[in-house]
Amino acid sequence: MRVVVPVSGSDPKTRLAPVLTPDERRDFTEAMLADVLRSLEKTDRATEVVATASVACDAPVTVDERGLDALVNDLLAETDGKLAVVMADLPLLTPDAVETLFAPDADVVLAPGLGGGTNAFVSRHPDFRVDYHGASIRDHRDIARAAGASVAEVDSRRLATDIDVPGDIAEVLLHSDGAAADWLRDAGFELVVTDSRVTVERV
Amino acid sequence: MRVVVPVSGSDPKTRLAPVLTPDERRDFTEAMLADVLRSLEKTDRATEVVATASVACDAPVTVDERGLDALVNDLLAETDGKLAVVMADLPLLTPDAVETLFAPDADVVLAPGLGGGTNAFVSRHPDFRVDYHGASIRDHRDIARAAGASVAEVDSRRLATDIDVPGDIAEVLLHSDGAAADWLRDAGFELVVTDSRVTVERV
Numbered sequence: 001m002r003v004v005v006p007v008s009g010s011d012p013k014t015r016l017a018p019v020l021t022p023d024e025r026r027d028f029t030e031a032m033l034a035d036v037l038r039s040l041e042k043t044d045r046a047t048e049v050v051a052t053a054s055v056a057c058d059a060p061v062t063v064d065e066r067g068l069d070a071l072v073n074d075l076l077a078e079t080d081g082k083l084a085v086v087m088a089d090l091p092l093l094t095p096d097a098v099e100t101l102f103a104p105d106a107d108v109v110l111a112p113g114l115g116g117g118t119n120a121f122v123s124r125h126p127d128f129r130v131d132y133h134g135a136s137i138r139d140h141r142d143i144a145r146a147a148g149a150s151v152a153e154v155d156s157r158r159l160a161t162d163i164d165v166p167g168d169i170a171e172v173l174l175h176s177d178g179a180a181a182d183w184l185r186d187a188g189f190e191l192v193v194t195d196s197r198v199t200v201e202r203v
Numbered sequence: 204m205r206v207v208v209p210v211s212g213s214d215p216k217t218r219l220a221p222v223l224t225p226d227e228r229r230d231f232t233e234a235m236l237a238d239v240l241r242s243l244e245k246t247d248r249a250t251e252v253v254a255t256a257s258v259a260c261d262a263p264v265t266v267d268e269r270g271l272d273a274l275v276n277d278l279l280a281e282t283d284g285k286l287a288v289v290m291a292d293l294p295l296l297t298p299d300a301v302e303t304l305f306a307p308d309a310d311v312v313l314a315p316g317l318g319g320g321t322n323a324f325v326s327r328h329p330d331f332r333v334d335y336h337g338a339s340i341r342d343h344r345d346i347a348r349a350a351g352a353s354v355a356e357v358d359s360r361r362l363a364t365d366i367d368v369p370g371d372i373a374e375v376l377l378h379s380d381g382a383a384a385d386w387l388r389d390a391g392f393e394l395v396v397t398d399s400r401v402t403v404e405r406v
Contacts, residue, residue, distance in 0.1 A: 096358065112360065112377070116394075135377065135394060137377065155303070155360050156359070156360055157317075157358050157363040160363070161317075170318065170319065171318075174315070174319050174338065174340065191338060198319030
């Protein structure tokens with residue numbers, strides 16, 4: 001099964017702009033991508049990257065400027081629906097979490113992201129297609145069922161934690177010692193403990 | 204093994220005050236508690252509730268006004284460290300997620316919450332103790348290791364998703380059809396899909 005990691009190479013992670021410059025956002029994106037690729041490689045899955053602009057990484061990269069839906073739906077058509085897609089902004093990913101995604105014996109396996117997104121999927125059904133806008137996890141459940149596919153959802157915090165906004169950064173420092181965590185520490189981010197949840201500060 | 208669910212019965216979930224009145228926060232807390240107890244019961248684990256004031260639920264309730272640390276550490280001392288504690292604000296919990304918590308063969312099993320908390324633990328070591336202030340997941344790792352206990356952490360989105368602030372409410376509507384989700388729908392909450400993450404609106 002082809003395993004594809006889509007990533008924005010041009011102006012990635014715009015919602016991190018309050019804490020990172022454009023160059024830093026590109027570097028941090030490449031560090032998160034490195035973490036994702038390493039976890040996938042440790043499970044012996046050959047992985048391809050599809051990027052909207054060139055990115056530095058240890059996997060074959062295809063540059064494709066189209067939006068995510070067009071790109072992934074073309075790949076689903078090409079592969080007769082036998083495809084896995086894992087997002088590039090999951091630096092908490094581990095090989096065990098990858099195995100969780102591939103384990104269920106269902107036509108379509110969905111990994112929900114926090115906030116209604118779909119952070120990864122495995123499709124083994126010819127008619128599954130994606131629609132990443134809005135609450136995509138609900139749409140993907142509906143699309144899979146409408147196609148007559150059996151659906152499983154995985155319960156993984158590591159697959160659910162995508163890093164989109166400054167408030168997400170603490171999770172990387174709390175639960176990873178990979179390239180993204182190293183990058184953040186080198187850039188001066190550290191955990192700040194308050195009475196409620198943990199946040200980060202850049203020093 | 205004793206399984207204890209601590210819950211605030213007096214003025215719970217104060218950080219939900221922007222969207223819920225004090226009475227509503229108590230009702231919603233009891234609905235979340237009902238979801239947690241039902242998932243625990245389905246795994247055939249007898250569960251006790253310890254509350255700071257009386258709460259309505261289908262389990263034996265002990266009222267104890269002390270803070271969480273004193274209460275749980277006394278229980279750990281009483282039980283020679285053989286204790287499981289599951290927080291009451293985890294309405295996404297399922298029987299499978301409960302089994303994930305009890306599965307690892309380690310002296311101390313920790314379920315991290317989003318934001319650095321510890322949403323559940325299983326202790327099988329006489330010297331494990333808790334400290335819920337600040338980034339408790341880090342403290343609990345350290346306390347367990349200092350006691351010479353083996354430590355495992357579970358990777359469960361459902362155990363990680365505690366409902367503390369208005370921004371957490373969408374997860375309940377996205378991923379549960381239990382008592383808490385019903386309560387929210389009856390109270391007029393519905394999902395609002397934006398370009399980025401999903402939020403809720405009260406209508």
